[in-house]
Amino acid sequence: MAFMFRRRAWMSTTLLVALAVLAGACSTDYPNSTFNHTTDFNAANDAVWDRLLFWGTIVFVGVEAALLYVILRFRRGSAARETKPVHGDTKLEILWTAIPAVILVFIAIPTVRTIFMTQAKAAPDALQVEVVGHQWWWEFRYPELGITTANELYLPKGRTVNFALTTVDVLHSFWIPQLGGKRDLITNKTNYLWFTPNADIATDALNGFCAEYCGSSHANMKFRVYTVEPAEFERWAAHQARPAVFPVAPAVPAVPSGAGVTLQTASTAPAASDSSAPAAPVAPQLEPYWFPKEQLPSHVIPTTKLPVGLTFDESALAAGDPERGRELYSRSSCIGCHAIAGNPMSMSKVGPNLTHVATRHTIASGLYQNDAKHLALWIKNAPAMKPGSLMPTLGVGEKDPVRKTVMSAAMGGLTDAQIADIVAYLQALK
Amino acid sequence: MATIVAAPPYSSTATESANTGLMSWLTTVDHKRIGVLYLITALVFFVIGGLEAFLIRAQLAVPNGTVLSADMYNQLFTMHGTTMVFLAIMPLSAAFFNFLIPLQIGARDVAFPRLNAFSYWIYLLGGIFITVPIFFAVAPDGGWFGYAPLSTKQFSPQINMDFWVLGLQILGISSLAAAFNFITTIINMRAPGMHLMRMPIFTWMSFVVQFLVALAFPVITIALVFLQFDRFFGTNFYAIGAGADPLLWQHLFWVFGHPEVYILILPAFGLVSEVLPTFSKKPLFGYPVMVYSGILIGFLGFGVWAHHMFAVGMGPIADAVFSLTTMLIAIPTGVKIFNWMATMWDGDLRFNTSMKFGVALVGMFTIGGISGVMHSSPPADLQQTDTYFIVAHFHYVLFGGSMFGLFAGLYYYFPKISGRFMSESLGNWHFWLTFLGMNLTFFPMHFSGLLGMPRRTYQYDAGQGLELFNLLSTIGTLVLMLGTLFGLINLWKSWKSGERASSNPWGAPTIEWAIPSPPPEHNFDTLPQITSRYPLWDLKGAVVTHPTTVADEAGRVQKTAKQLGIPMPNPSILPLVTAVGVIVMFSGMLFTGSNMKLAVAIMIGGAVWWIAGLYNWLLTPLEDAH
Structure with a gap:
């Protein structure tokens, strides 16, 4: 019978759909899937989702099957049929008012329970992380550890992390789909979100997104999350809390002097303390750690296309000199926005902190790989690389896509050779 | 005491109004012609909004698309939402309010015919005002929701958002004027015997919608006036530097925005509740329950707004309360679905295009309703909000619900509006392509959303497992456009040369079908006496609304209002x-x-x-x- 066949096809479609959802839950083909049980937070939320999916599937199959039955059973055949003028039935009305009401009870109870569970106060010993939204990048601070970094977040497994979310401009939303739901960053307000990554999840690199529309480059406001072993986290944190080591010196435990800074040491100390005053106690120095580049999964390697017409003289890159670059950096407009602990000229907090920029795997908020070529192009013309970028065009002869002006040397523009020097400096900031 | 002030002398020069030519359209106060104007204008905006959507999908067909710039993309998604909500679906509903309400209640016209014309002209001009900037790439780009502080001068210094702030206020005038007009019309101008529980269900749902408009639009007007004052006069309602709380905007916007959803869907529910009984040859099952559930949906609709804000950090108590109120809405909505199915049960179902769209609404709206319940639960919503899962959800509601209902209504009432049938063969193409295209476009979005794709992003990386879903959605858009093209061709051809329709071609039960198709300017020769909910079924042949004339397809001449001595409003x-x-x-x-x-x-x-x-x-x- 035709309708039996159709109904079966319909049911199997539904099943397939459900299977696809389940497949999405486990498959590595979907690196930003929301169906994980990697934290207490997403496990609790996903349990509610499972109930919703269960009841939703029942309602879906029930209603659509009934509808198809009505369509196939009562459609007019070759001749019109007589119908009975039935106007209603009170018992039926009560019945199908009650059915959704009862289903909703099954959904409402776990919902309310989970709301109160996941929005309780975070454990007092939680790792504190301050998340600050900027158009269009993320600032991450670990206030207890004296670390300020950008766009790349390290989380130790097995420890509760409590995010305090604020924004300096418009609304944003902090979202790591693999680890849990989102929370908005609201101007003039601090929001909180906490969860505990399970101790037994893999050491992994995950994607984070801005999920609240925030203007031109909303799509480009991404970040990376590295779930690492507690020991690795400690090594990372100890390293990040120190000023950058420049020039790359032999392993001297030169903590307060921020090696290589030959300017007045007096001003160095506050520069270092800017991010890491408590880092002074000279514990046995841990081997620096950051997520190894070779282990990056493909889904955290950006594939963003370069803007048409923006090029860089790649032979200049090889000739870049970090020492010249530091000198150039320290007297150019770079220092108007960026901070590098250890470089006393560079203390501004407008843009991302570059202290250990070379330990990051992406630039421009997860938009490009952090390598010499992309860094050079970025410095040359950031607004062309990322729509709306508040970092100005710096390359000589480059047209600022917003202001429509062409950069000249007199305006402080940089030649490819100069940019190559700055790139060499930044790449030395490990 | 008996000072009687003489009434001002009326001019007696007015003649019978011409009913052809441009001037007749510019001056018309006839609710039917205004309805037609609404219909055509809204369809034009529907096409514009659809093309905007197509450009969005073209950009997203593959990762890191290069069809559009970020700023153009942001303008297009802002205008797609704004256009579809304010310039397409609401006015399409208004087309039916205008055309049908006076006919369904047995009135000569609406209560304030010139105000009605004013509403239309404000809508048309406001729609042009807000749409033209997209052709110069200076269109609003803050989203249809216009969240502060992004929409303030500090973060959107260009003229773009000025068009939006002003345009929505202009359109609000139109909606409010129309709402008061229809409320007055429905309360005061029903034919003798048509007490409220005999009112056709479409008019009932429209009645509810007018109250929603009258109560919800003042709220967005306040939000917009604040924003306008901030942008133009430097006030500090949303100025973050002065300590403003951006959630002020969100609360105001969604106190309007959620009832707006029911403003968009209830007229479609009303139309389908007319279509299903006629083509099932059975009265609407549970009419009083359908009325009450419509009222209840409208009422509850004002108590759920913060479910759009579960991620803003309102705290567990507010989250729980708004979650539960939202779930409650599923009950009256579910009741409607069941009653529609019971209406069809044991009926004699005739599947013409109108019925196909109507039944498809029941099936598709159910999907949107289920996903709606899914994100009424904050724990699930925290993963779903601002992802493509939400985009999938509300397109099942607004396309699978509102648009399918409006298409069902269009095919159903077209013979009444034009005196001609729409083509069934073209309609068949229109329906199936639209049905297929809609599902192909929006169903994959459930997956792209749950698999981590945020909304309002002009590009996404390759290798995130999103390629297939996005490509399917884009292909679906092409199918949808093809389907819409069939619909438009059908409309055009049928208007010109469709098969002639009699006064009641479907055997429908309500009194608008007792008068000729298209109806004469004055609608009813005599005031109909209403003794039942379905007079044309209950009193076969007994409803005499045109004692002096009959439909012109029989070759006899209709008398004009003037010949009948019925006073008609003058064009203006x-x-x-x-x-x-x-x-x-x-x-x-x-x-x-x-x-x-x-x-x-x-x-x-x-x-x-x-x-x-x-x-x-x-x-x-x-x-x-x-």
């Missing part, structure tokens, strides 16, 4: 004149940034213009002395 250009003045006044605001003197001059000019227009309007009697 003044609603249009007044509307133009209002638009000019608002347009002046656009120049405040560049040339204050010019801006003030334009605003004063516009104000004087519309006040003069209104003054003349008020002093001109609606109809000739009688």
Whole structure:
């Protein structure tokens, strides 16, 4: 019978759909899937989702099957049929008012329970992380550890992390789909979100997104999350809390002097303390750690296309000199926005902190790989690389896509050779 | 005491109004013609909004698409939402309010025919005002929701959002004027015997919607006035530097925005509740329950707004309360679905295009309803909000619900509007392509959303597992466009040369089907006496609304209102004149940034213009002395 066949096809479609959802839950083909049980937070939320999916599937199959039955059973055949003028039935009305009401009870109870569970106060010993939204990048601070970094977040497994979310401009939303739901960053307000990554999840690199529309480059406001072993986290944190080591010196435990800074040491100390005053106690120095580049999964390697017409003289890159670059950096407009602990000229907090920029795997908020070529192009013309970028065009002869002006040397523009020097400096900031 | 002030002398020069030519359309106050104007205008905007959507999907077909720039993309998604909500679906509903409500309640016209024309002209001009900038790449780009502080001058210094702030206020005038007009019409102008529980269900749902408009639009107007004052006069309602709480905007916007959802869907529910009984040859199952559930949906709709804000950090108590109120709405909505199915049960179902769209609404809206319950639960919503899962959800509601219902209504009422049938063969193509295209476009979005794709992003990386879903959605858009093309061709051809329809071609039960198709200007020759909910079924042949004439397809001549001695409102250009003045006044605001003197001059000019227009309007009697 035709309708039996159709109904079966319909049911199997539904099943397939459900299977696809389940497949999405486990498959590595979907690196930003929301169906994980990697934290207490997403496990609790996903349990509610499972109930919703269960009841939703029942309602879906029930209603659509009934509808198809009505369509196939009562459609007019070759001749019109007589119908009975039935106007209603009170018992039926009560019945199908009650059915959704009862289903909703099954959904409402776990919902309310989970709301109160996941929005309780975070454990007092939680790792504190301050998340600050900027158009269009993320600032991450670990206030207890004296670390300020950008766009790349390290989380130790097995420890509760409590995010305090604020924004300096418009609304944003902090979202790591693999680890849990989102929370908005609201101007003039601090929001909180906490969860505990399970101790037994893999050491992994995950994607984070801005999920609240925030203007031109909303799509480009991404970040990376590295779930690492507690020991690795400690090594990372100890390293990040120190000023950058420049020039790359032999392993001297030169903590307060921020090696290589030959300017007045007096001003160095506050520069270092800017991010890491408590880092002074000279514990046995841990081997620096950051997520190894070779282990990056493909889904955290950006594939963003370069803007048409923006090029860089790649032979200049090889000739870049970090020492010249530091000198150039320290007297150019770079220092108007960026901070590098250890470089006393560079203390501004407008843009991302570059202290250990070379330990990051992406630039421009997860938009490009952090390598010499992309860094050079970025410095040359950031607004062309990322729509709306508040970092100005710096390359000589480059047209600022917003202001429509062409950069000249007199305006402080940089030649490819100069940019190559700055790139060499930044790449030395490990 | 008996001082009787003589009434001002009416001019007796008015003749029978011409009913062809451009001037007749510019001056018309006939609710049916205004309905047709709404219909055509809204369909044009529907096509524009659809093309905007197509460009969005073209950009997203593959990772890191290069069809659009980020800024153009942001303008397009802002305008797609704004266009579809305010310029397509609401006015399509308004087309049916206009055309049908007076016919369904047995009235000569709406209560305020010139105000009705004014509503239309404000809508048309406001729609042009807000749409034209997209052709110059300066369209609003803050999203249809216009969240502060992004929409404030500090973060959107260009003219783009000015068009949005002013345009929505202009459109609000139109909606509010229409709402009061229809409320008055429905309360005061029902034919003798049509007490509320005999009112056709479409009119009932429209009645609910007018109250929603009247109560919800003032709220967004306040939000917009605040924003306008911030942008133009430097007030601090949303100025973050002055300590503003951006959630003020969100609360105001969604107190409007959620009832707006029901403003968009209830008219479609009403239309389907007319279509299903006729083509099932059975009365609507549980009419009183359908009425109450519509009222309940409208009422509860005001208590759920913060479910759009579960991620903003309202705290567990507010999250729990708004979650539960939202879930409650599923009950009256579910009841409607069951009643529609019970209406069809044991019926004699005739699957023409209208019925296909109507039944498809029941099936597709159910999907949107289920996903709606899914994100009524904050724990699930925290993963789903601002992802493509939400996009999938509300397109099942607004396309699978509202648009399918409006298409069902269009195919159903087209014979009444035009006197001709729409083509069933073209309609078949229209339906199946639309049905297929809609599902192909929006179903994969459930997956792209749950698998981590945020909304409002102009590009996404390769290798995130999103390629297939996005490509399917884009292909679906192409199918949808093809389907829409069939629909438009059908409309055009049928209008010109469709098969002639009799007064009641479907064997429908309500009184609009007792008068000729298309109806004469005065609608009913005599006031119909209503003794039942379905007079044309219950009293076969007994409803005599045209004792002096019969439908012209029988070759006999219809008498005009004048021959019958029915006083009709005179055509008037003044609603249009007044509307133009209002638009000019608002347009002046656009120049405040560049040339204050010019801006003030334009605003004063516009104000004087519309006040003069209104003054003349008020002093001109609606109809000739009688």
